[in-house]
Amino acid sequence: MQKQAKMIELEQPPITETAVLVRMAHPSDSDEEIDESLEEMRQLLWTAGAEVACTFLQRRDKPCPGTLVGSGKVDEIKAACEELDADLAVFDSDLTPTQGSKLEKLLGLKVVDRTQLILDIFAQRAHTNEGKHQVELAQLQYAMPRLTGRGVEMTQLGGGIGTRGPGEQKLEMDRRVIRKRIDRLRGELDSIRNTRRVQRKKRTESSTATIALVGYTNAGKSSLLNALCGSHAFVENKLFATLDPTSRRCMLPSQREIVLTDTVGFIRKLPHSLVAAFRATLEEVVEADLILVVSDASHPAVDDHTRAVYDVLHEIEAAEKPTIKVYNKVDIADPDRVSALLRNNGRSVAVSAKTGEGLEALLAEIDHQLAPTRSRVTLRIPQSMAGVVSRVRECGRVLSQSYEGNEIILDAEIDRSFENQVLKYIA
Ligand SMILES: Nc1nc2c(ncn2[C@@H]2O[C@H](COP(=O)(O)OP(=O)(O)OP(=O)(O)O)[C@@H](O)[C@H]2O)c(=O)[nH]1
Ligand SMILES: [Mg+2]
Missing domain, CATH: 3.40.50.11060 (GTPase HflX, N-terminal domain)
Structure with a gap:
């Protein structure tokens, strides 16, 4: 593909x-x-x-x-x-x-x-x-x-x-008059949110997983949606080309169907009033099964941008959700920079929405993340992080526990959705 x-x-x-x-x-x-x-x-x-x-x-x-x-x-x-x-x-x-x-x-x-x-x-x-x-x-x-x-x-x-x-x-x-208008707008937005909630419920019932594309403005989210789903969402080399969520169906290598949703781009110091007002839109992200955090690998401030995106994810309480970092525009990015980004950022894939490079690997990674099974991992957790050990016990099944120097070694089965939270301890 x-x-x-x-x-x-x-x-x-x-x-x-x-x-x-x-x-x-x-x-x-x-x-x-x-x-x-x-x-x-x-x-x-x-x-x-x-x-x-x-x-x-x-x-x-x-x-x-x-x-x-x-x-x-x-x-x-x-x-x-x-x-x-x-x-x-x-x-x-x-x-x-x-x-x-x-x-x-x-x-x-x-x-x-x-x-x-x-x-x-x-x-x-x-x-x-x-x-x-x-x-x-x-x-x-x-x-x-x-x-x-x-x-x-x-x-x-x-x-x-x-x-x-x-x-x-x-x-x-x-x-x-303004206060009255604000109340009316809030009321109308609430009813839009309810409609969306009903649509999402239908999707959950049909067990179609939803994946949200989030990222800094101009990172290439809409281009990626088009490349993955063969669609024609609006793409522009300007900031905030997309405002409203657009959803498209797309097929994974496992023949599992998913719904990909493209949303409004983020920016550093995104005004709070805007984040609050865009709740209906951002709920698509909060409710998604998996989030693709798209960054422009060719941009000199790529790390700052990715950080700003995670700040907004925290603000809307979506930071704990499973995510895949997607480094886009590798066709014009410095290859050494791309290697460093992949090395320093846990679960990540390098792609080009323009040339199609890496898209198959991305779909395979989405498939892997959505697979309902638990995976077996070895975790090396510093003894000072005993809280992490308790969380693994709560969220998974510990098969064995041993000690090596200052580390606790756990052989455990954990949910894939939890994997992201302990990624840095996976041996
Ligand atoms: N070279 C190159 N350009 C790309 C790639 N993906 C997107 N672009 C360009 O980057 C610009 C922004 O693309 P969009 O898809 O509109 O980005 P977006 O993240 O949806 O942007 P907003 O909706 O404004 O937040 C456009 O000029 C695209 O042609 C890529 O893989 N390689
Ligand atoms: Mg867009």
């Missing part, structure tokens, strides 16, 4: 706004880290339809409470904005409501923070009712504490990034 991924790519959107980008860094942040996050902000802005005309960096121990960056820097930014005729200043951090409104007054132009930028992209991307409701809910929650003053001033500063979305007009409403 070597299906070629069907890459359906879109033209670049028109760039309509000019942005000045501001990054506040701690003196201990490395240049590499800073460059990486600035590049990500540039991509986010590009996705939203803005070009970065100039970048400001300030290293400080503590942010300035009123304006995040110091007053001298504010003056510099203002001068640059005027010279470049910028439409907005974008901050690569979250601004408190007070900082946002103060900066907007001092700079005399629209100020957008990282959360607002991500919400704006989501707002542009939402097509289904579910997606639109989720984004609107997150936007209204973001807007609530910012209503006094800033909500009105912002709309006076024109449209574009930070003012778009299903809730666009409602941002001008008063608190009471």
Whole structure:
């Protein structure tokens, strides 16, 4: 089975706004880290339809409470904005409501923070009712504490990034109206969640296993879904191409049928309001039998990205589920880097959704993980980790126990779903 991924790519959107980008860094942040996050902000802005005309960096121990960056820097930014005729200043951090409104007054132009930028992209991307409701809910929650003053001033500063979305007009409403709208959206999202729950129940009854594809935005989740299932899910070289879950059936080498679900991509510092609002979507992940954590092996920050994905999995309480790490884009990744990734990351497979490389091995690994039987393993557990020994006893059957130096050696039969949790002790 070597299906070629069907890459359906879109033209670049028109760039309509000019942005000045501001990054506040701690003196201990490395240049590499800073460059990486600035590049990500540039991509986010590009996705939203803005070009970065100039970048400001300030290293400080503590942010300035009123304006995040110091007053001298504010003056510099203002001068640059005027010279470049910028439409907005974008901050690569979250601004408190007070900082946002103060900066907007001092700079005399629209100020957008990282959360607002991500919400704006989501707002542009939402097509289904579910997606639109989720984004609107997150936007209204973001807007609530910012209503006094800033909500009105912002709309006076024109449209574009930070003012778009299903809730666009409602941002001008008063608190009471917004609260009512939030309650209504929550109610509608609850009924969507119930419908999904019923669909999932049907799938469980038919014993079809569900596998969720999760990963950093642009890692190639949709491409992988297409490559594995021969489908045509929307693929794009931009951030957050996918918002709504898409499920496709696909056959494993054992002739077992599975349902693969592609979902919204993750990003570092994913706004909490967004994670909370996207509960209906993310439940597909929480309820899955197995999670494929997809990472772009060709990206310099691949480890950071994978870590950010596990952070979100923790937040939605899905981190304990069985996972397979899938390193994608090996066709353009450095082979030494790929070998190191596979060596350092337990259960992992290297693939290319583009060329089809590694897809058979991935399907075989999924088959292996879903096999209901227990597997027999030898575990070497440091004596200081006695808790792990008790967990193995609870979750499996210990056939023999012996000691070697500082280690407890267990010969045990354990469930495959538990295997991932003790992977590092398997001899
Ligand atoms: N070279 C190469 N490019 C790939 C591969 N897989 C995906 N891509 C490209 O990576 C970009 C992102 O692919 P998507 O499948 O949209 O990624 P995604 O993870 O679904 O992204 P979001 O939905 O935005 O989170 C597209 O330009 C794809 O063509 C691969 O194996 N090799
Ligand atoms: Mg996608």
